[in-house]
Amino acid sequence: MSENQYKLVLSDLDGTLLNENSQLSEETLDTVLKLQQSGIRFSICSGRPYYGCQKFIEQLQLEKYNGFFVGQNGQYIKSFETGEVIEKQKLNQNDFKKICDLAQRSGVITELFYDTHAYILFPKRNILMSLILCSMYSLRSLIHQSKRFKMIFIRELIDLPDIPKICCLGKPASLRKLADELLELQDYDTFLVNAAWLEVVRIGISKGSALYDIEKMADIPVSSMVTFGDGENDLSMLEIAGLSCAMENAMPNPKKVAHCIIDSNRNHGVAKKLKEIFNL
Incomplete structure (x- = not known):
């Protein structure tokens, strides 16, 4: 051409x-x-x-x-x-529960972004190790996001408005495992923006x-x-x-x-x- x-x-x-x-x-x-x-x-x-x-x-x-x-x-x-x-179509509360539950069990930190703020959900176990791993692999991303959003840290998922995507941060191997588990549900597509940053959207x-x-x-x-x-x-x-x-x-x-x-x-x-x- x-x-x-x-x-x-x-x-x-x-x-x-x-x-x-x-x-x-x-x-x-x-x-x-x-x-x-x-x-x-x-x-x-x-x-x-x-x-x-x-x-x-x-x-x-x-x-x-x-x-x-x-x-x-x-x-x-x-x-x-x-x-x-x-x-x-955006992700809704039912989607949040499925995605965040798998992410928490995988030792992955999830982020839900809105206009001015972001909700950060930690894994239920090994929080300290997850933070260390996240710092190793995703510190630059977190610092960049903190300049644009007010960060709200939560231990349990709360009712939130629908959003287009969920972001997951953590160890590359854990993110790949999470991506495989989400794809098996056949409701979501996943993208690695970089080795330590996974994004989840509705399929298609x-x-x-x-x-x-x-x-x-x-x-x-x-x-x-x-x-x-x-x-x-x-x-x-x-x-x-x-x-x-x-x-x-x-x-x-x-x-x-x-x-x-x-x-x-x-x-x-x-x-x-x-x-x-x-x-x-």
Whole structure:
């Protein structure tokens, strides 16, 4: 496929479009704006919710250039051209009980995120060891989240509103075991964002399915889309896009399925590849 046949670029945020400080570098911002000015549409495609991406939506001027937003790993999709929103089924209290019970027995810490705060549920046994393991594998993630949310620590699950996903932190082996147990229930899909961070959503929700939703919304075939990602929650979109790019800092599986591996997020990898593809 020649480069002028690509009509839409979709990029993950953390570990991909954003640098190591979770910011858009000047080079990346300038490149994406030039891309849109040339007529190519752009979409954020993140595990974050809409409210957690508003700053980047504004910086990238997605509304001005009729871009898209995909959030919560494909649970929420918005077209800025038409205002159309697709919002898929969330996890409810019954789901919380199933997921959190398995997580607690696996020695995994669960997090339930809302607009301004997050509920942190500890395992019922070996709490100290779980905290130590979590600190070893997920300390950076916890510190980052604590800057954006008020953390509320709980020992037992309480009644809470529906949410699109549950996040689980802990030892990689424990998360893999938990993922296998959840998949056996056939109600949920799971994604490793990194080795120590697992996200759980209702079955059928993924970034890949969001690409097909956008295909219908905008009449842009998936074969005319370019995707960028670094985590296993990006696998589904990397597998189906016309051109898919995994970051040098990506997890092993995204690198296996992507058409190419590009420079890291620290070194403006997305910007460099966009310049190459679209002659910016």
